[in-house]
Amino acid sequence: MNTLDFKRRIPVKYTPDLCVVGAGPAGVAAAVSAARTGARTLLLEAQSFPGGMSTAALVPIFMPFTDGHHFLAGGIGETIYRRLRQCCIDRYDFDCHEAIPAELLKLVYDQMIEEAGVQVLYRTEWIGCETHDGTITAAVFTSPGGLFAVEAPFFIDCTGDARLAFEAGAAVELGDDDGKLMPATLCSLWCGVDWQAFEESDARSHADPKLLELIHLAYSRGELSREDLHHTGIFRTTPETGAGNISHVFQVDPTDVESLTAGLIEARRTVVEYERFYRKYIAGFQSAEVASTGALLGIRESRRVAGEYQLNLEDYCNRASFFDEIGRYNFPVDIHPSDTGKETLEKHRRMFDRGSCGPGESYGIPYRSLLPKNTTNLLVAGRCISTDRSVMASIRVIPGCYITGMAAGTAAALCVKAKCTLRELKPITLRAKLREHGAYLPEQSEVKQ
Numbered sequence: 001m002n003t004l005d006f007k008r009r010i011p012v013k014y015t016p017d018l019c020v021v022g023a024g025p026a027g028v029a030a031a032v033s034a035a036r037t038g039a040r041t042l043l044l045e046a047q048s049f050p051g052g053m054s055t056a057a058l059v060p061i062f063m064p065f066t067d068g069h070h071f072l073a074g075g076i077g078e079t080i081y082r083r084l085r086q087c088c089i090d091r092y093d094f095d096c097h098e099a100i101p102a103e104l105l106k107l108v109y110d111q112m113i114e115e116a117g118v119q120v121l122y123r124t125e126w127i128g129c130e131t132h133d134g135t136i137t138a139a140v141f142t143s144p145g146g147l148f149a150v151e152a153p154f155f156i157d158c159t160g161d162a163r164l165a166f167e168a169g170a171a172v173e174l175g176d177d178d179g180k181l182m183p184a185t186l187c188s189l190w191c192g193v194d195w196q197a198f199e200e201s202d203a204r205s206h207a208d209p210k211l212l213e214l215i216h217l218a219y220s221r222g223e224l225s226r227e228d229l230h231h232t233g234i235f236r237t238t239p240e241t242g243a244g245n246i247s248h249v250f251q252v253d254p255t256d257v258e259s260l261t262a263g264l265i266e267a268r269r270t271v272v273e274y275e276r277f278y279r280k281y282i283a284g285f286q287s288a289e290v291a292s293t294g295a296l297l298g299i300r301e302s303r304r305v306a307g308e309y310q311l312n313l314e315d316y317c318n319r320a321s322f323f324d325e326i327g328r329y330n331f332p333v334d335i336h337p338s339d340t341g342k343e344t345l346e347k348h349r350r351m352f353d354r355g356s357c358g359p360g361e362s363y364g365i366p367y368r369s370l371l372p373k374n375t376t377n378l379l380v381a382g383r384c385i386s387t388d389r390s391v392m393a394s395i396r397v398i399p400g401c402y403i404t405g406m407a408a409g410t411a412a413a414l415c416v417k418a419k420c421t422l423r424e425l426k427p428i429t430l431r432a433k434l435r436e437h438g439a440y441l442p443e444q445s446e447v448k449q
Contacts, residue, residue, distance in 0.1 A: 024052020026382030029405030060243030198284030307386025
């Protein structure tokens with residue numbers, strides 16, 4: 001491959017206390033928490049609005065906020081959850097519960113970012129960084145106004161792909177031992193659904209044998225190009241609309257732009273197939289149509305950093321607790337199969353159920369999992385924190401991102417105040433501040449084993 005030396009004098013336009021890259025769920029939580037803790041915070045996002053997977057990708061549901069007894073995503077996560085539900089009730093007289101009406105969630109994020117005093121820049125894409133001995137000295141971005149740089153004492157990578165961490169020299173892992181990744185999904189917005197008829201039907205998701213029969217029938221007739229039986233389904237998000245988490249596009253590497261582009265094209269074609277399938281076979285969808293597809297492909301798996309501690313399946317199964325615990329979570333190990341067929345679906349179900357947390361149970365998340373090795377002034381939050389693949393498949397969902405984002409932002413802000421490094425920050429200090437801001441952090445004796 002030919003190479004090109006490209007040099008440009010780039011203005012340093014911003015010098016905040018903290019630079020947060022990516023305004024998805026983790027990035028919003030990180031930036032708002034940092035600003036509330038007193039740090040001058042700059043948040044940068046490639047899209048035109050905040051939310052990432054929770055808005056731009058049209059992911060339809062949050063996944064659990066609680067363990068049945070405790071609100072695990074306390075603080076930022078709980079505030080977002082309650083504000084969004086109230087917005088739904090005020091606007092639609094409809095309780096969205098764990099569903100995501102994306103347009104309302106954008107407004108909630110915008111409001112919280114503004115209230116906290118975060119400086120946010122949209123349509124701003126990270127393109128590289130300068131480092132020295134593991135310290136990021138500057139990050140470079142492009143925007144409609146051209147290239148610019150940000151210098152800051154601390155950075156938080158909330159890109160979902162560990163882009164900043166990887167560029168800064170952190171070791172990363174990607175996929176399983178064979179390099180296989182979970183499939184992606186292009187979520188879709190539907191209208192014209194008879195929700196009563198649908199909710200009374202026996203073919204709503206892969207948990208319903210009737211739906212699997214219909215998918216097999218449509219595939220055998222050539223109406224579906226792939227017999228993908230792991231069919232998550234369509235969820236009502238407002239009184240008049242729903243969001244579809246269907247179906248899978250396989251072998252997409254989100255760190256490879258050619259793979260990502262091919263995945264998007266295939267996924268858009270697949271959505272049209274499923275629109276025809278639903279209208280023909282599924283109760284309540286005879287007059288339904290796809291109004292829109294996500295601006296982003298729904299990515300379940302990307303790079304994971306190698307941190308000071310790798311949270312692992314044994315920790316999950318043991319409901320582990322840690323001296324530097326910054327939160328707890330409980331979603332099952334949800335590794336979507338890399339292939340189609342009944343065998344892979346059954347394997348997924350066994351793994352999903354194996355060791356799943358019961359009421360009141362959860363596993364701890366150590367601060368060290370947010371600290372990439374080989375870096376000094378960088379934290380990560382969201383799906384790219386330091387875990388094995390099994391725990392990544394649990395912590396990757398939106399409430400988990402709120403928990404790790406809140407911890408990362410709070411930690412960086414405390415380091416700004418104390419003029420200490422990220423590794424010098426005392427866990428007792430961080431935990432006390434997180435509790436003050438509403439995080440669920442029980443004393444270890446209170447944790448249900």
